[in-house]
């Protein structure tokens with residue numbers, strides 16, 4: 438059995454350090470907003486090439502609090518990709534704003550900058566690029582468009598910790614940027630966690646208040662905040678894992694290279710393609726085929742785990758029935774949903790296992806007449 442993802446294997450190598458950290462946190466007697474969170478925030482800000490990092494409870498909260506800190510709310514419009522995980526849209530909806538979808542490039546699956554301007558209205562407040570599957574969106578063009586139209590940029594960097602665009606880290610291009618440390622992300626905690634990065638001191642201050650009941654000084658509340666704190670234990674674990682993020686990402690890139698070489702020209706498979714200047718940390722290795730369902734069944738029968746990212750694009754989800762989108766409204770996002778398949782790729786996946794995945798895919802196409 439080759440699982441799609443093996444979280445136990447990913448975390449096993451840190452077990453001794455985790456146990457030591459657990460003991461330290463228990464012994465400290467301080468479990469919320471203490472030394473561990475402060476230190477992780479400093480380390481992650483430095484890693485992200487931003488001045489500030491604020492730890493929060495999860496990635497969705499990071500997006501919601503980013504929008505709130507910018508003052509985005511009722512009846513405002515935020516440009517979002519039609520091809521993304523639904524959390525990007527949900528954050529916009531939760532602050533009372535309206536997600537305005539823009540189609541991706543069929544090459545990179547990231548939002549197509551050339552299609553953004555036509556969706557900007559008098560109500561538009563921000564653009565939310567999502568660095569999808571580990572690949573940087575075209576952040577230079579996007580931030581230029583935002584500047585021309587006087588809009589904020591909120592990067593959703595949940596899938597791309599460590600990626601770069603034009604040699605500058607993703608999660609540093611927006612006025613404010615959100616990320617998630619959900620266990621399966623490139624930098625994953627042992628539970629829920631997330632963070633916001635920014636170079637803007639006043640935005641950092643606002644988020645710092647918002648995540649903690651609107652309070653900096655205990656029992657004095659400046660604004661109506663929520664409880665969305667990163668906890669000490671997760672911060673302690675994340676500090677340990679952050680040190681290996683670059684080498685883990687390098688392993689992902691090497692595995693991607695192997696797939697790229699071995700699956701090139703196999704059947705009708707379309708392999709990942711990067712935009713100029715965009716680097717990928719391969720959070721997901723996504724291939725496409727017109728025979729996706731049959732290919733997935735074949736791999737399942739051969740005990741190889743796969744996933745679909747994602748089977749239903751946000752505009753076709755029941756949750757967004759109120760926006761009255763129809764099938765065909767965002768054909769590129771729909772085409773990706775209908776043809777995509779994510780195959781195993783993670784630090785710890787052995788070369789032999791990867792060969793099995795490759796051989797199994799080749800076998801699928803050699804038996805078929807397409």
Ligand SMILES: *Cc1c(COP(=O)(O)O)cnc(C)c1O
Pocket residue numbers: 495496497498521522524525567593595596616617618619629630631
């Ligand atoms: C995972 C993810 C989120 C949400 O993160 P959580 O920590 O699960 O709330 C947001 N956006 C994208 C693109 C994601 O992949």
